[in-house]
Amino acid sequence: MARGGQGLARVAVVVRAGAAPLWWLGVVAAGLGLAVPGVTGRRIGLLAGAALFLVTAAVVALARRGRYAALARSATRAGKYDVLQDRAVTVRTWRRGHRWWLLLAFLAAAAGSFAAPAAGGLLMAGAGVGLWVKAAWIGRREKAEDVLLWVRVDWLRAGGGPAGKAVRGYRSTGIAAGDAAPGGSRRRTAALV
Known part of the structure; x- marks a missing residue:
């Protein structure tokens, strides 16, 4: 990157x-x-899966909120020469880096169906819902404080995600920066008349 x-x-x-x-x-x-049919039967598998779905979604959504909030409070303004990564690049990089973990989790969930049908799949789906809820929570913070929160890419590569040990602080920009809306969804553009 130029000039630091x-x-x-x-x-x-x-x-x-x-x-x-x-x-x-x-x-x-x-x-x-x-x-x-599995060892436990479909009904028990679905009931266990529903419970796992709810618990996993709640745990993932609430995990490390204090760390996210502390990093957000201490965020410094992004510098003039900082480069903001596109949403598509960030998503593609994350998914490429985690593709084998996703595949292993899928295979484990599918294999677990021989014991409790659908339970492992619903556990995975609950983790996905929890991440959506956490991203929405971050988006509400961004809207309330009228800033967008950014993390250094090299710290993400060190592992642990956007609230990992390697992350020492966030950067912030105005709400219009980048190509993603608060919460990480695609930015909606107004239709031209």
């Missing part, structure tokens, strides 16, 4: 990047699991 600038990725986009793959792979694994 850093590559920055949106915090909410990084959090949200895993939501869709976890949700869809979980739904597919749960659907496949319903084809197998």
Whole structure:
């Protein structure tokens, strides 16, 4: 980067990047699991899966909120030479870096259907929903404080996600910066008349 600038990725986009793959792979694994009666039977598998879905969604949504809030409070203004990473690049990078974990989780959820049908798939889907809820929470903070939160890309590569040990602080920009809306979703553009 020129003149000491850093590559920055949106915090909410990084959090949200895993939501869709976890949700869809979980739904597919749960659907496949319903084809197998399993040891416990479909009814018990579905009930256990529903409980796991709710608990996992809540745990993922609430995990490390204090750390996210502390990093957001201490965010410094992004520098003139910092480079803001596109939403699509952030999502693609996250998914490429986690593709083997997603595949292993899917295979484990599908294989778990022989014991409790659909339970493993619903657990995965719950993790996806929890990530969506966490990204929405970050988006509400961004709107309330009228800033967008960014994290250095090199700190993300060190592991631990946007609230990991390697992350020492966030950067902030105005609400119009970048190509993602608060919360990490695609920015809606007004239709031209």
